[in-house]
Amino acid sequence: MPAQRPHYVEIAAKSVLNRVRGMPFEWSINPYRGCYHACVFCYARQTHTFLERDGITEWGSTIFVKLNAAQVLRRELAEPSWRGEEVALGTATDPYQPAEGTYRITRAILVELARAAGVSVCFSIPTIEVDLARSIEPTVAPPAQRLRALETLATAGVRAGVAIAPVLPGLTDSVEQLRAVYRAAHGAGASFAWTGVLHLEEVARESYFSFLQEHQPELVQRYEQLYGTKYAPKAYAAEIDKRARSARAGIQFEPPPTIEFEPSLVQLSLI
Numbered sequence: 001m002p003a004q005r006p007h008y009v010e011i012a013a014k015s016v017l018n019r020v021r022g023m024p025f026e027w028s029i030n031p032y033r034g035c036y037h038a039c040v041f042c043y044a045r046q047t048h049t050f051l052e053r054d055g056i057t058e059w060g061s062t063i064f065v066k067l068n069a070a071q072v073l074r075r076e077l078a079e080p081s082w083r084g085e086e087v088a089l090g091t092a093t094d095p096y097q098p099a100e101g102t103y104r105i106t107r108a109i110l111v112e113l114a115r116a117a118g119v120s121v122c123f124s125i126p127t128i129e130v131d132l133a134r135s136i137e138p139t140v141a142p143p144a145q146r147l148r149a150l151e152t153l154a155t156a157g158v159r160a161g162v163a164i165a166p167v168l169p170g171l172t173d174s175v176e177q178l179r180a181v182y183r184a185a186h187g188a189g190a191s192f193a194w195t196g197v198l199h200l201e202e203v204a205r206e207s208y209f210s211f212l213q214e215h216q217p218e219l220v221q222r223y224e225q226l227y228g229t230k231y232a233p234k235a236y237a238a239e240i241d242k243r244a245r246s247a248r249a250g251i252q253f254e255p256p257p258t259i260e261f262e263p264s265l266v267q268l269s270l271i
């Protein structure tokens with residue numbers, strides 16, 4: 001947990017739409033770089049090193065704010081070359097972290113996106129176990145609160161769902177644990193839910209192993225075996241796919257009811 005209020009560095013972005021390869025979306029937008037929550041497993045910590053910042057000590061305490069992001073996005077979406085592909089907002093930062101209360105950049109970006117397309121919202125919920133959630137993502141809203149927000153959006157007709165991610169070996173990966181999240185997501189009206197196994201970029205590796213050594217020392221050896229590289233072995237990922245299929249057996253995710261609303265209401269729904 002960051003010890004004090006973060007230091008915000010206001011910057012002007014030249015562009016905000018980032019091309020993404022190998023993901024189910026083509027572009028990403030990150031209104032901030034750095035994240036107050038400083039989760040122990042956060043792969044995005046690595047991005048701080050691109051700006052010669054320390055991804056361990058500064059990820060939660062030095063946060064870059066792209067002040068002009070919405071204006072730049074409006075220009076980029078108006079380019080004749082823009083083909084209307086899928087954009088994911090907040091792939092390497094929490095776009096609703098505390099800074100958003102002051103800067104309100106994510107809200108402005110959503111208005112720009114909603115003018116051009118529909119929107120869906122994904123909540124990361126690796127576990128619904130309160131104590132475990134508090135230990136791996138100490139300052140993030142508790143799982144029940146995220147589920148309530150999901151329910152509010154789903155009831156309003158916004159397509160919303162859950163990323164059971166990251167799945168943490170030995171901590172959140174049993175069929176029963178996965179099923180508990182699927183059930184909770186379904187109960188809140190989620191339209192989708194998917195799993196993603198932990199991967200450990202260089203900086204996240206350091207942060208996560210230090211968490212293990214302090215809180216789960218009995219798992220250190222197992223993780224050393226699993227994470228010879230930044231990705232878990234294919235066999236483990238396949239095993240999680242199998243467990244996830246078993247965990248969601250009988251749980252059917254449905255699209256939200258169709259409700260006609262003006263784009264401006266999309267913004268209101270998300271606040």
Ligand code: SF4
Pocket residue numbers: 035036037038039041042043044092093094137140
């Ligand atoms: S909330 Fe997301 S971006 Fe922020 S530290 Fe946690 S995992 Fe990283």
